[in-house]
Amino acid sequence: MKILFVGDVVGRLGRDMLDNHLHRLVSKFKPQVTIVNGENSTDRGRGISEKIYKSFMQLGADVVTLGNHAFDNDEIFDFIDHSKKLVRPANFPAATTPGEGLIYLNINQIKLAVINLQGTALMQNLDDPFVLAEELVNQARHHTPNIFMDFHAETTSEKQAMAHFLDGKVSAVIGTHTHVQTNDARILPGGTAFLTDVGMTGPLDSIIGVRKEDVLRRYLTKLPTRFNVQETGPSILSACIIDIDEDTGKAKSIKNVVIRDDQPFFD
Template sequence: MRVLFIGDVFGQPGRRVLGAQLPTLRGQADFVIVNMENAAGGFGLHREAADAALKAGVHCITLGNHAWHHKDVYVMMQDEGTYPIVRPLNYSDPGTPGVGWRTFNVKTAAGTEKLTVVNLLGRVFMEALANPFRAMDELLERNDLGTVFVDFHAEATSEKQAMGWHLAGRVAAVIGTHTHVPTADTRILEGGTAYQTDAGLTGPHHSVIGSGRDGPIQKFLTERPHRYGVAEGGPAELNGVFVQIEGGRATGIERYRYVEEG
């Protein structure tokens, strides 16, 4: 099984480059997972973005700390047959809408294989949710998950690396999201777990992690809050990883990056 994971889609530029490039990339993977928690103007997911992604060939949508920014997501989570959305697993409230993991039957050249996609939210410099390490330990007590692929949406690289080692040999992949800059630590950990600290941004190329440059620069210059918005104009980029999986464990991982001309 070959899985393509695409990092945080940011605003309209991210949606545009995803829609333009995914139909071609789709032929190189059996299953496509895309983090879309910044797809709607940089904050959250709305129906328009989800519909476009699914039309382009996305099989599963993961989220993060902006999961609840748009009311659309509450409605979409109730329509599991249409919207294959996975929000962070480690919300302790049993009444939290949606699901933190979802199992898919993936058609491959060798037949049909079971793949479970999990979304986790980190706690360092983030919201005080339940312990993601304990949440994964509890989930992995199940014996019906098949191959497990984890999107760990977290701020701290140390927390992401710790999760990678915690799950090494127990899941097929741990790929980080949230910080929007692709990292160069792509590797396979002990036991066949593909790992990368951050998959990177799918959005404006000439930006500060997706936002227009002036707002962040002025904040750092003046030490005062400034309004941020999605960077407009110029090329967009798409970042992700391809993971090759055999027998529930990764046998290969490759970074992928595309930048529009102009």
């Protein structure tokens, strides 16, 4: 089973990149499952709308994962419970948070579990992601050995720790949130594919998607500054392709994918 995972789609430029290139990636790599992180996909780069979610599905996404901005667009409360392919971090408080943190897909009679978790190092104080990861993985393994996790976390160490904690128990742990693709894609000793961060799909001439002048003003003046998404200029699409032995759930390969306006994609 091949899985194509596209990193954090940011704003209009990110949506345009997905619109322009997703079908080409699918044509080249022929994944059975396409997963897109959409937690920054509104024009202001915070949250997701139902229209955007449906547009990702129409483009060919099978699942959309989220992260710390999952609920920043209030509209999500109107559609998350009936959007069965939308996955939010499972460690938001279960009693008060709508949506699901674990879903299953049936792909040619093979089941794939998709888990979304959020880290807590330098982030919100949510439920312990390691405790919940163990619970969810044990639950999923009753149904399938094929388990994909989007771990939305700030620190490299927490992402690596999660991958090693789950090595041999899941097919892949792929990091999101920091918006810069890392160069450490590998298969861990137990057979789990890992990438610290898959990177961002959105404005390249920016600081992780935000206008440079906004971020620089914050650093130089220490004053409160509104961060606005960069809306013009070159763009980037960041992704990875993972090949899984669907009988064992072990990863066979993982490959980084990058498309930039100055590095066009070739079929």
